[in-house]
Amino acid sequence: xxxxxxxxxxxxxxxxxxxxxxxxxxxxxxxxxxxxxxxxxxxxxxxxxxxxxxxxxxxxxxxxxxxxxxxxxxxxxxxxxxxxxxxxxxxxxxxxxxxxxxxxxxxxxxxxxxxxxxxxxxxxxxxxxxxxxxxxxxxxxxxxxxxxxxxxxxxxxxxxxxxxxxxxxxxxxxxxxxxxxxxxxxxxxxxxxxxxxxxxxxxxxxxxxxxxxxxxxxxxxxxxxxxxxxxxxxxxxxxxxxxxxxxxxxxxxxxxxxxxxxxxxxxxx
DNA sequence: GCGACAG
DNA sequence: ATCTTGTCGC
Numbered sequence: 001x002x003x004x005x006x007x008x009x010x011x012x013x014x015x016x017x018x019x020x021x022x023x024x025x026x027x028x029x030x031x032x033x034x035x036x037x038x039x040x041x042x043x044x045x046x047x048x049x050x051x052x053x054x055x056x057x058x059x060x061x062x063x064x065x066x067x068x069x070x071x072x073x074x075x076x077x078x079x080x081x082x083x084x085x086x087x088x089x090x091x092x093x094x095x096x097x098x099x100x101x102x103x104x105x106x107x108x109x110x111x112x113x114x115x116x117x118x119x120x121x122x123x124x125x126x127x128x129x130x131x132x133x134x135x136x137x138x139x140x141x142x143x144x145x146x147x148x149x150x151x152x153x154x155x156x157x158x159x160x161x162x163x164x165x166x167x168x169x170x171x172x173x174x175x176x177x178x179x180x181x182x183x184x185x186x187x188x189x190x191x192x193x194x195x196x197x198x199x200x201x202x203x204x205x206x207x208x209x210x211x212x213x214x215x216x217x218x219x220x221x222x223x224x225x226x227x228x229x230x231x232x233x234x235x236x237x238x239x240x241x242x243x244x245x246x247x248x249x250x251x252x253x254x255x256x257x258x259x260x261x262x263x264x265x266x267x268x269x
Numbered sequence: 270g271c272g273a274c275a276g
Numbered sequence: 277a278t279c280t281t282g283t284c285g286c
Binding site: 212 | 277278284285286
């Protein structure tokens, strides 16, 4: 799949002002409502999926094609390796990779300009057309409502959601308890740090996909938010349905594993 | 100046 | 993201 909006492709050589300006434009065209044809309830994982060998069944089925995206960094720290794993009906139907030089350092709020290029390159190597992208990082939970998931989703104009392990900004509607029960979710609202929308707007959720039955230790929730063409509520629903027994939703977990398997497999270090 | 920050 | 073995808990 290729970019539909080339003018929005993240360019690492832009100045900080230009990057932030581009993000405002992206947030302006992003759709934070359900605007897709597939049935979100058809995306479900009750058990873990086996990553298997590289080539897999490239046969097309019926259900929505969901693609997980994640990055790893080559040991020189100057190159990002992006991995995409496409799933349909609980099976891996395709996977793709790309390695690109890292042009800028990690800057909170500007992550897409560091990793976006590698992700778009990996997506261009995909042979199937995903109905939904599950990106590692924030979507609407972002200072200008244009996090990595939103940026990527808008550029290729495909429904996308963001899954982060930490909260970038925003305020929980109620304090996140030390221990959230599996299935629980708490809205994340925009606050003064989110400069593109009214405070109080629900921009995502803290979602508990898994929790230990008992004990002193507990698993932290995930922070999920709409990327593009998906509402905050549906985003939380989908992430909850994608938990195959692990904290991370299956698309993300598989892309995660595929990325560092490919990394240590020896992508020219 | 202080605080705060995805991967 | 990444550096990294053992270890605490069920």
